[in-house]
Amino acid sequence: MDTQEPVRLDVDDEIATITLNRADALNALDFPAAVALQRAIDAVAAAPGVRALVLRGEGRSFCVGGDVRAMHAHRHELPAFIARMIDSVHASVMALNRLPVPVIAGVHGAVAGGGLSLALACDMVLAARGTRLITAYAKLGASADGGLSFRLAQRVGVARAFDLLTLHTTLDAPQALALGLIDRVVDADRADAEARQCARALAALPAQSVRELKELTAVQVRAGLEAHLAREKAAFLRCAATADFAARVAAFAEGDRRAA
Template identity: 65%
Template sequence: MNNTKPVILDFADEVITIKLNRPDALNALDLSALLALNHAILEAANTPGARAVILRGEGCSFCAGGDVAAMHANRSDLPAYINTMIESFHSSVMALRSIAMPVIASVHGSVAGGGISLALACDMVLAARGTRFVTAYAQLGSSTDGGLSFWLTQRLGAARAFELLTLKSTMTAEDAMEMGLVNRVIDIESLDVESQRCARALAAMPRQAITEIKSLTTSQRKEDLLAQLAREKAAFLRCAATPEFAACVEAFMKRRF
């Protein structure tokens, strides 16, 4: 196994684990990671004998969202680069929603921007105590992607979604569970064990029943999600073309270094 890959896929006991593997970058998603993620999800969906999936991040965080450093490196043609990133990201989101098996997001550390979108695209979210969810988009001068505006509005209503995406951009794991965005909050030491336990419990249930239950609880909104992803992409690209977005990216890089 090549541990330098941006995404690693493991398979044991009927459970596939997809690991985001850019720990030095807090598993931020650049184009190579997004392409690898999409490939891993499709491979998981077509693995004989697989009955459940866990999505997790290596290192100290689940996912810090889109890689702002990669955006900065591609600033000479930023809208085109972001267009390609969003297309790949949205393909991964739809692949997660379309996979017949149950998918569990096992999150810890920082879950920011697109990282929240990834987590909420899964069927269940287990979060370590101390996890911080940060929407981050408005602070970067952009709108949402990955369906985050869809998930938040569906689950919380328009007013609370707007507030979380603007003025109240940070949530604890407990906040997120109270809002219905997280299923359980677990001590960090037990997160992997509990994620595996839940995945194996689901894998042991009748396959057709689980497939049908997932379909019944998700498929009725798939067309709405597709339409919202298209709107998010168009809105993000309009933001990416503004001087404010470029200034926010520059400011982020100065704070980082």
């Protein structure tokens, strides 16, 4: 497969691996990447021999969320562009939830905004030491998407979720583990290997047992998550229509260009 594709899918020995592959952009999600991710997850769902999925990011970071440069490039149709992006990311989140096989995120570097949403959409999250988990939305003048507000409240409680989304927006891996936001901290540069080892251990268990246990745990949140994603989209679009959001997107994109 072309290594320049924004998302890669590889299957080896019953383990599927989806790699976010925009390393130069820290795996920020633009629209092609969001669509490619959705298609890769759908392909895993259709592959009968797959017993577990690993989600990872190429390069220095797992994923820094939505591509703010792409947002700025579409500033004259920003709410419509945001709506298309959110629909695609939300489809991926629900597809991960519906997969009959377990999904393990192996994260490192910066895990921000929509990237954190994707990680928390997985059944388990393994983070390398040095990982920074960043909610990011409030500083951009936006609200959460990708189910992040749902997953944060589910994992750490309502009050702490609001705090993490507004004031204390950055956590290191040990802090996130202490809060129950992630499941394991592993040695630096070991997130991929540990995630794959975890996937192999799950794949070695009886497939029907794993499938039923995932369904029993996922079904409790699926209906609530789907409704919540619609609320997140509506809230984000209200933010995207404000002058505040447009100004902060522009400032971020222009600052990013100067730093490049």
